[in-house]
Amino acid sequence: MTRSGMRALLLALVLVTSTACAGWGGGVGAGGPNSINVLMVNNPQMVDLQRLTAEHFTKQTGITVNFTVLPENDVRDKISQEFSSQAGQYDVATVSNFEVPIYARSRWIAPLDDFIAADPGFDQADILGPMTASLTAADGKIYGEPFYGESSFLMYRADVLAEKGLTMPAKPTWDEVARLAAQLDGARPGMKGICLRGQPGWGQVFAPLTTVVNTFGGTWFTADWRAQVNAPEFTEAVQFYVDLVRTHGEIGAPQAGFTECLNNMIQGNVAMWYDATSAAGSLEAADSPVRGKIGYSPAPVKLTESSGWLYAWSWAIQNASTKKDHAWKFISWASSKEYERLVGERLGWSKVPAGKRASTYENPDYLAESAAFAAPTKAAIESADPRNPGVQPRPALGIQFVDIPEFPDLGTQVSLQISSAIAGQVTVEQALDRGQQLAEDVAERYRSRLEGNA
Known part of the structure; x- marks a missing residue:
């Protein structure tokens, strides 16, 4: 069936x-x-x-x-x-x-x-x-x-960082996280530096990835509905994310979602994980082998003060x-x-x-x-701003999504290209050029409505 x-x-x-x-x-x-x-x-x-x-x-x-x-x-x-x-x-x-x-x-x-x-x-x-x-x-x-x-934050093995003589910044940047991922890769047998979602889906890979785009200065659309999927800032963010997960990320990253990363963290297969705050309850459960070993830091940033999502x-x-x-x-x-x-x-x-x-x-x-x-x-939720999640005005609400009916389909279609880039099947530029075409179709409809109401 x-x-x-x-x-x-x-x-x-x-x-x-x-x-x-x-x-x-x-x-x-x-x-x-x-x-x-x-x-x-x-x-x-x-x-x-x-x-x-x-x-x-x-x-x-x-x-x-x-x-x-x-x-x-x-x-x-x-x-x-x-x-x-x-x-x-x-x-x-x-x-x-x-x-x-x-x-x-x-x-x-x-x-x-x-x-x-x-x-x-x-x-x-x-x-x-x-x-x-x-x-x-x-x-x-x-x-x-x-x-x-929930919001999102960075979860990390505090005990492993201590063993390596490393310190997590109080408010880490993505560049600092990338350096830590390289230093923690292989810290223990089979342990990778970080887990990041790579599974296709607007609510899978693009949940964390859109927050990275936001803090790198990118956006899906400008306030006047111009698609920005292959703009320099969007491209830089996606290239960073893809490179990080390909170099220091979990095994099977193109199909890894929330559940897979949670399991990797619990089983000691990764040293860090950026994802939903709701995951902490499982990590700190009475039967969790990593209970008491995890540290929690704000969502990493680059150009913005905060970048946690909101759901x-x-x-x-x-x-x-x-x-x-x-x-x-x-x-x-x-x-x-x-x-x-x-x-x-x-x-x-x-x-x-x-x-x-x-x-x-x-x-x-x-x-x-x-x-x-x-x-x-609590700090992650309180710092989330669904009206101003990036460095420029937005045409719709949303941090890890764009609050329009077309976004689930658009985000999912583009996410398929991103997962292919993580798998090494296409380049980031190829993936985002295809995504730009899809985003332009959506943007044109909204611009037409604005012009019709002018």
């Missing part, structure tokens, strides 16, 4: 066999005035939420929550279909800060400002500023609330929902301080969906579990 066929079959099976709040899968229930339907990704934090909802949220409010839980690719497709049609079958869905501004412009999701104002106990001011900014649309209204969030799985309400009040009560609970406390006390503080609230990083119970990485994570 083809991959698309398998996905279609999986989706059909989930929707047919699932029942309200009935363990894995969930599903859309029969409805009723005191129920809502929630469509969400099957990440572990969401599965924990599903297991706790009936006993706590429903018991407190009388509102039954019918969950449909799907893998990330499937849930994105399902949410896009559902919200674009405004069928109203689902009241709430998990969306990221990539989708929120796009869906808000299309009026697929409802603004939350009135609910926030009427619910002071939610404490919007406690939500980390960059998270709120990334979930705020051009009209100034908030359209999503984060369930958990959040968040809750949004479908505009067509007839149960927005109930939907908000669920969102308010799921993203609350009280819910974090519930997870900590029932499931363990390492499972708290963190990265969204300032108060999380003042909680002594949480800090006892995450002392090694809590402060660097």
Whole structure:
């Protein structure tokens, strides 16, 4: 069976066999005035939420929550279909800060400002500023609330650096990281200097790589929609990244993504890794062989003050929902301080969906579990600026992505060329010249719209 066929079959099976709040899968229930339907990704934090909802949220409010839980690719497709049609079958869905501004412009999701104002106990001011900014649309209204969030930072084997007599700068530059990677390559048998994603995908290789482009002075598009994919700054950044991972990076780099780099770090195959702050929880888990051996530094820079990315799985309400009040009560609970406390006390503080609230990083119970990485994570998120991530004005929000509907396809197509360059099949110049052609097609459409509105 083809991959698309398998996905279609999986989706059909989930929707047919699932029942309200009935363990894995969930599903859309029969409805009723005191129920809502929630469509969400099957990440572990969401599965924990599903297991706790009936006993706590429903018991407190009388509102039954019918969950449909799907893998990330499937849930994105399902949410896009559902919200674009405004069928109203689902009241709430998990969306990221990539989708929120796009869906808000299309009026697929409802603004939350009135609910926030009427619910002071939610404490919007406690939500980390960059998270709120990334979930705020051009009209100034908030359209999503984060369930958990992340930025990016540099993770490194502090013990290995010490053995080699090396010191990680407090705020490393990419040139310093490259020098360290060369010195750490082979520090232990089979150990490479650094792990960097090379796997194709707009959310794989281009998540870290676009932050490198930003800090090297590059951008996908100028403010007036001129494509810059083969511009000197973009080219310099990609050439640096490709050279670094080819010379001192992990084995199998062209197909290495987040999971592969995480495994390499845990297994002691690499000395450094630049990636998501969310990885730290796994590195510091009780059964991790590298627990207590990792240091955490800000995302490396060149021309900018910071370069960490920003990502959040968040809750949004479908505009067509007839149960927005109930939907908000669920969102308010799921993203609350009280819910974090519930997870900590029932499931363990390492499972708290963190990265969204300032108060999380003042909680002594949480800090006892995450002392090694809590402060660097909070600092990385707070320093992320989705409106000004580089050295020049941008036409759309986003740090590791460009917040336009065309970017997933554009970024993925260009990423295939980058992975080929990492594999040595094409040069960086060839890869980016092909990418420039694709980017120019997208840019021309937006310039035409600007000129039409002039």
